[in-house]
Amino acid sequence: MRLSDDQLRQYDERGYVVLTGLFSDEEVTLLREEADLLQTEQRGHPEANTYEKNGRIRAAWAMEIDSPAYAAACRDPRVLEPVGQLLGGPEIYLLQSRLNYKVAFEGDVFQWHQDYASWEQDGVPDGDDHKVLTVLIMLDDTDEANGPLRFVPGSHKEGLIRPEYDEATTSYALHVVPDPAVSRLALANGVFANVGPAGTVAIFSGNLVHGSTANRSAHGRRNAYFAFNRLDNAPTITQSRRKTANAYIANYDPKPLAVLDEPVLPGLAAAGRSR
Numbered sequence: 001m002r003l004s005d006d007q008l009r010q011y012d013e014r015g016y017v018v019l020t021g022l023f024s025d026e027e028v029t030l031l032r033e034e035a036d037l038l039q040t041e042q043r044g045h046p047e048a049n050t051y052e053k054n055g056r057i058r059a060a061w062a063m064e065i066d067s068p069a070y071a072a073a074c075r076d077p078r079v080l081e082p083v084g085q086l087l088g089g090p091e092i093y094l095l096q097s098r099l100n101y102k103v104a105f106e107g108d109v110f111q112w113h114q115d116y117a118s119w120e121q122d123g124v125p126d127g128d129d130h131k132v133l134t135v136l137i138m139l140d141d142t143d144e145a146n147g148p149l150r151f152v153p154g155s156h157k158e159g160l161i162r163p164e165y166d167e168a169t170t171s172y173a174l175h176v177v178p179d180p181a182v183s184r185l186a187l188a189n190g191v192f193a194n195v196g197p198a199g200t201v202a203i204f205s206g207n208l209v210h211g212s213t214a215n216r217s218a219h220g221r222r223n224a225y226f227a228f229n230r231l232d233n234a235p236t237i238t239q240s241r242r243k244t245a246n247a248y249i250a251n252y253d254p255k256p257l258a259v260l261d262e263p264v265l266p267g268l269a270a271a272g273r274s275r
């Protein structure tokens with residue numbers, strides 16, 4: 001699946017492009033079943049999970065190491081071909097993956113931030129929009145109430161905004177964009193909310209300012225994220241400089257990803273389970 005010239009332009013102008021309904025209901029069902037498993041001690045690497053202040057699951061990192069379905073999703077041609085177009089070549093690898101659960105009633109806020117602020121700490125040399133980016137897959141129908149991921153369109157053009165390190169707001173310390181910069185950009189450009197049906201995908205720049213509110217609704221909001229980086233932009237350090245970092249937040253063994261000839265998720269979904 002290739003992005004049109006219009007979609008490529010959108011990515012450059014707004015810092016993101018949305019592909020509604022890219023994954024089928026059956027595929028999403030499979031990814032949700034895997035999400036259920038990943039949040040338990042039964043996943044191969046339970047130490048890769050992080051928790052809210054109240055002990056509920058916040059995120060499962062590195063899903064693909066324990067889940068064939070997520071391993072297939074990040075190599076899926078519907079994902080990797082557009083990423084290849086945007087990153088300008090086939091030599092790309094998976095820098096990071098995470099599944100944010102944003103559970104009903106309890107899922108906490110993600111402060112406004114740019115992902116590159118963290119990746120810089122992880123040693124990624126360049127945050128250029130065409131070197132490193134993220135693919136979001138919405139696993140639940142998402143509306144204004146269950147904490148959609150929000151983008152500030154065009155904010156990627158600022159490059160990296162000097163971040164503040166917030167260790168207090170949530171269980172997960174984050175390099176956040178200072179409030180005055182968020183206000184300035186949101187007043188100038190507005191805010192876009194990723195609402196829509198499960199299976200929708202958004203591709204966004206590592207410099208795009210984004211965040212989400214707490215989920216106080218009765219409906220969970222799971223988002224899976226795959227961050228892709230060019231191989232020639234891989235860190236030269238072997239360990240993150242972040243103050244708090246588990247071993248799964250960045251991939252320090254970069255290997256070029258081979259795009260699958262065709263999607264395998266439909267077959268896995270039809271088989272009922274991926275294992």
Ligand SMILES: O=C(O)CCC(=O)C(=O)O
Nearest residue numbers: 100110148149211212223
């Ligand atoms: O899932 C969300 O609402 C926020 C995700 C995000 O920005 C992150 O994990 O860095």
